[in-house]
Structures are given as C-alpha cells and as structure tokens.
Amino acid sequence: MAELKLDELIGFGQRAVNVAIKKGASEAEAFLSRISGTSVNIERGQIVKSTKRTDQGLGIRAIYKKAVGFAYTNMLTRKNMEDTAVKAFKSAKASKPDENWIGLPSPRKASETKNTYDKQLTAISSDELVETASVMLNAAEGYDKRVLPIGGGVGTILASSAVVNSHGVEAYDEGTGIECSTETMAREAGEVTPVCFELNAERVYKIDPKWVGREAARQAISALKAKKIDSGTFPIIFTQQAFHSLLYYTLINAVKADYIQRERSALKGKIGEEIASNLVTVHDDGLLEGGLQTWKFDGEGVPSQKTLVVEKGILRHFLYNSYTANKIGVKSTGNAFRGGLAPYTSTPVLEATNFTFTQGNKSPENLINEIDDGLIVYNLQGAHSSNPESGEFSVVATPAWKIEKGSIAYAVKGAMLAGTIFDVLKSVSALGNNTRKIGRLVAPWIRIENVKVIGS
C-alpha cells in the first residue's frame, strides 16, 4: 500500500491550512497521522490470530472570531481535504467564541529525540512475530503445568505524524514501538487466581519475551493459596503497574494546568510547597531516551521538553498545553496529546508524557527484606473509580502478597486499599533501583508507609 512520505504529509497539511485561511479563518492547523501495526495474539494457551492495521487521516482546526472548529477525514483525496478544511471553518462559525482563546502556537526551536525509531521494526514479518509469541508462550507454559496463559501477544507499531499551522509551525516525526505481553491465571483444586499480567514495551527491537512469559507464570503460581487478611495499617510496596494505575487517575490529573485552572485539583496554589516526601523527585520527560511517550513535538507542534514537576518533595511546575499556558501568560510545556488508533480524529488534550520518578538505591530484594509486616501489590482493581479532584481512592489490591519478616509469605485475596494520593506521596519511605517504563509512568518499586487496608 502506498505510504505517504514526509513532503506529501506536510504538503497536504499546508494546502488544507491555506483553504481554511482563504475561507476566512483567522488561524488554522492541520494534523496528519499515519499508523500501521502488526500483531500476533495469544488466546487461551495458543496462538490463533494475527492482525494488521493501517489508517491515515487529516484533522483540521480552524479558528474564527475566537471560536474553534474541527473536522477530520481519512479519505485523503484533494477534494476531500479541501471539503474538510471548509467544514472545520463552518464548525467554527457555528460555534461560540471563547474569550480565553489567544492562539495556536508559533514556531520554536525543534527538540531532538533518541532511540524512538528502529528500522528493523518497520520490516518485521508476521512469521517472526509468531516465533516471538511462541517463545513467550512456551516460557509461561514451561514454568508450571497449572498455569494457563489466557491472553497477550506481540505487536509492532509504526507511527508518523505532521503538524502544520498558519503561524509557520511545521513539524514531522516518525517512531516505532514493540510490545509483548502475557496474561496468566493458575487453577488448582477449585481455586482460581486473579489474572496476572506482565509486559515489555520498547521503542526499539530489544524485548525479552522469555522473561515476560516466565514472570507472568511465576506470578500466577505464586498467587495460588491466597488468604484473606484482617484490616489494619501496613507498609506497602507498589510495583510499577500498580503505581501507574493509582497515579494515572489521581496525581497525573492533579498537576495538569486544566485541572488547576478549573479548581479541580487539590494542588492549586501549592507551587513551592511540600507535597511529597523529600525522596520524591518527578519529571515529566517528553524527551526521555527510548521513552514510550517520547516524540519530537506534541499534538499541536510544540517541541517536547523535560519539565520538573516535583523536586525533593516540593511542587515545582504544572503541565501545560498552549491554551492553558496562554491563559496565564506562561509557555506550553508540550503536553498537548493526540492519541489512540486514529489520532487525527481528535483535538489535542492535556496529558503527561513520560512521568518519571528519580530512582533510589535499594534493590527489590532489599525493599522486601526491610518489611516486617506488610504487602507487595502488583496491580489494582478499580483505580479508575478514584475521585479525580480530591485524589481519594478505594481499590482492590490484586494480585498482592503479604510480606512477613522480610520475605513474601502468601498471596492475599480481596484486600482493599483506601486513602488519598497526597497522603501516599507524603508517606513514600523508599524507592528501588529497578526503574521500568509502564504506560506513562517511568519508576522503580516504591514503598509507602501506613496505608489503610480493609480486609474481610
């Protein structure tokens, strides 16, 4: 299938912008994206499916008297693109002005990224992906007969995008990614474990499917013979998956300028104040080498950057897109995001990039050894039902294990954790040295003191 090249994407974008301006738009922006991906899926212990997707499209923002209109299409003929630009303009005309609208971004010095593109991944065959999935599957099944690898797979992605606007912004980037994952359950004598999940996602072709399969299997076997526990207050180690799901619906929202400006964040007015233990330093690093969310520019063409969010417990900076930055006269931090399978279908939203915790110096074993009576939590259920404003959460820890006298004692079932994210941040007492990239989080294992656990 014909692939659009850099010049063509930019050329299409410019034409669309010109049409909107000629119609009467005061400003216009074209966003073009193309995504293709191949994957091989595991279902119930076997490989039964392989898929391939390609899609490309154009989204246009047109501004008229401070009102914003948007239109998109994936039918990239010349006429369709022009029609889409006209539609965007008409939508702006039909909409209502926003007094806070200042403007689309102007050109800035471009940012450079490292290890976000690997040519090998653009030419990988489905046979090779089947082989990789098979290695992972065998590693899981070979670990123990009681394990069923119920899902997972291997997938690659090639994505390119371009942003062009009427102020002269002209940006283009392309990147690759590969991910392998395994979901497991174990069953024994009528007992069923919760789903255990392990993955390895990278931007370049450097993954370890054997480890993923084996580790997912290890967790499932270890989750057997789970016991209920009594309520109490415990120190807890959160692994990256658990911490990611907790932060994504709480802290990551609380540092977005949109939440601050709309009084939806408990961090409003707290720049310079201590909001976390002094062990906590967090950057939103849009330029992290090989980061899963690393791109040269954001969804409106602003160069990506590394933003200090929390420094030794002190809140330093919020995350901005152009709109929220313009509103208070500061610079966008490059956090306008367009994502999903078809990024051209949406206008940008404010989102974190690689939300990176500076790691500590304790090995994972060390973190466990130092706990006399506590829990280690690998995942959370229900984190999305946290209160995004107050940071209050009430979730099930699953899978999770009890730690007694410095070692993992047994799996725990049905334990709920309750608290607020801000108390959690203040109670960070140690960070591991085992940083991993999971979704938007880059962090090691983290130990939190005094978490309220509701047993049954």
Next chain:
Amino acid sequence: MKDDLVKTVDYGRKLGADYVEIRTQRLFKTLLTTKDGRVEAAKEGTENGAGVRVLAKGAWGFVSLGKLDPKLLLEAVGEAFKLAKAASLETKTPVKLVETKTVEDKVVTKPRKDPREVPIEEKIDAALTMDKTIFNYDRRIKSCTIDYLDLTETNYFINSDGTYIQQDKLYVWSRIFSSAREANVFTSGREEIGSTSGFEVFDVETPEKVGTMIAKRIINQLKAKAPKGGTFPAVIDTNVVGVFIHEALGHLVEADLTLSGSVLSDKLGKKIASEAVTVYDDGTVEGAFGSFKYDDEGVPTQKTLLIKKGELVGLMHNRETAHKFNAEPTGNARAEDFRLEPIIRMRNTYLAPGNSTLEELIEDIDFGYYLKSFRGGQANLDGTFQVGIQEAYEIVKGQLGVPVRNASISGNTLETLHKVDAVGRDFKLWSGRCGKGQIAFICDGGSPIRVSEVIIGGGA
C-alpha cells in the same frame, strides 16, 4: 458495492480460506466538548474503511484498512490469508465456527430527529443549557465538562457462507462531568445519556432534568462523611446494580472469558446465585444504547437468559465459542469499528424485577448502606469485583441517613450473588460504554437488590 465484495470473498475462498468475512463502514460523527460554559471545539468527521477477516488452517487473519477501494480489498484478503497461515503454525486446537442460517437483509434507522439534520447550533445549545443548569444550582459548583457525540453508520457485511447485510446504525451520546468544592472538600459526579433512537432522547432526558440531578448530587456530597470500612448489609439501586451485574457477572459469562478459566468456567447448569436473581443480556430493547439487529458476524441479536432463578443457564457467544460449547450463537460479536475485529461484548444487561418497593428493601436494615450511583467498576476473572460509588447514604434503623462519599464495594461474585435476599420492583436501564480493548455502547441496570453483606471500602 455488492459485486466487489462478492468478488473479494470468492478470491479468499480460492486462496484456500475456510471462511472469509468483510465489513465495510462509512462513519459520520459530530462531537462537541464544552468546559465551564465555553465550547472547546465543535467537531465533525467522516471515516471509511474495511475490516477483513479470514479463517484458514484453523487460525484467524485480520486486516483493517482506512480506505474503501476494490483493489485494496483484494490485497487485504490476500494479506489476511497470509497472516492466518503464519499464526496457524503454532495453533494446537484449530478454530471452528458454528453453522448459522444465512441472512440477506437491509436495516435502516428511522429516527424522529435525525442528528444529521439537527444543526450543530442546537447541539451546542443543549450542552450549554445543561452547563448553565448545573452552575446556576449552587455557587460551590466549580467545573462542568460535557461531551456530546452523534454517530451515524452505513455498514455492509458479507461472508463466505452467503450472508449479506446492509445495516445502518445511529447513536446519540452525551457524558456530563461536574465538580464542586467547599474549602478542602472536593466532590464530583458524572452521568451518561445514550440512545439508538435519535436526537429525541434529549426530549426525555432534558438538559434541565439531567443537569439538576448531577448538581444536586455533588452539592449533597459536600456534607457527606466517609464510610466505615467493613462488611455491611446494603441496598443497591438500579444504577449500581447495573454496573455490578455487568462487571461482576457479565464479563465472567462472556464465553471467551468463561473459557479462559473464569471462576464460572465449570458452573454452567449450576446454582450460582440466590433464587431471587434472574439476569438477561438483551439486544432487542427498542432504542436502548446496546441494541442492534445483527451483530458483526451477521448473527441476529436476541434476548439471552443468563441466570434463571439463581441457576447459570446461558453464556454470551460468538460463532467460535458457540461451536466450542455446542451452543447457539447469541449475537454478541461486536467490533468498535472497521479497525478492530469482532469480539464477544455485552448489549443491554439487566437483573429482572422482583416485587419489593425500595422502602421495603431498606426497612429491615438496622445499619447499612444505600448505594445509589456508581463512578466506575472493574472485575477480575477470579470473581473479585470492585465498584466505586459516587452517591451513597447510610441506612440507620430502616431509614435513609446521611450521605456518604467515595465509598466503594467489593467482594467475590459468587459469594455476593448468593447474598441477594430481596429484589425490588423498580426497573431502569442506564447507558454507558464498556472497555474490553475496544469500546462498546451498552446499557446495564435492572432492579434494586438487597444484599445481606458486602465489603464497603472506607474513605481515608
């Protein structure tokens, strides 16, 4: 169109595929987001594309492309065949499909108010009226985000068994999210409206009615207290029953997950709930958000009985799982759009009515909780469920007491379903969206229940 599709299917069969299926789509969308009374952007979009699925040598190959071009469709079938062959190298148990009756049909929508004919100004007005209603309710309201979507689809489905269906679809949806603050207390609430009938849904769920309901909820929550953590009796109203039935039971009886070894995998024909519990997944409810005539494998939808008086009697199937269970397909195979392959999804899932009034459910409880509205829910295949609650009240000596905020309930599906000791007579379906790697439009709900105990996760 049909000739090209027939030719493409024939080509796949000639290559050696056992089954070929093509879905093509044209989608038209209008989207809006308003934040605190300002329109963030008024949006319109058109997309087309095709999803091509091939079964060969016992494995699936699926190719999606964002284009509709006869030549590319032929290439896609060839590609899907190759993918299936590659996957089949490691397939131990070949995939087989249950036989179904072939269908030729054309389904058109007949909205009273076709969203394509409603000017965008009117859609903006509906959202802004809702916004104004909410902000005017109380000065402690701090934010209001409203999303609006209408989606009209023209779909063609063809497969190598001889089924050919043209099916138009129509969805109107809105989500309202609002928050309030007083000193250091933050509260928030959300609500969704969804319909497959037309823009007329806003004549029933008027912006004023929905806006007032949300505003009242989050203002009441400002003076709410944190729940006690522990095990208590509870009355669970229709909205929370819906998400409980959907999450804690529904996903476990989607046959693909049942086969994966969910806690219900060996429970078909067995008692898994108290006698009071009867549950359906029903794709035939007129105008409901989870209704449609044919699923994305060309199988007619139906009203599927899942639990009959406590006994697990049915699962939700696609053609693959129906073959495995030697059952009839139930019409539950759905794909979000042409980019994704059909998988087993719920439609309108509900708990059937009993005969108690809400007062009767509450009056015998000495101390417990009344759970009125949910914020989100999630379940695990081992039966552990969690539902976050955005509106709840204490029950004290048979009466409703003070509001409670940020509660959540948890437990194990099998234990909790056995503890349902009474079912109310009210009945309501709530529109929502379910995520299982893809988004599906669904309803859930039914009638209120009383459970003798459930774990209440306390606030901080």
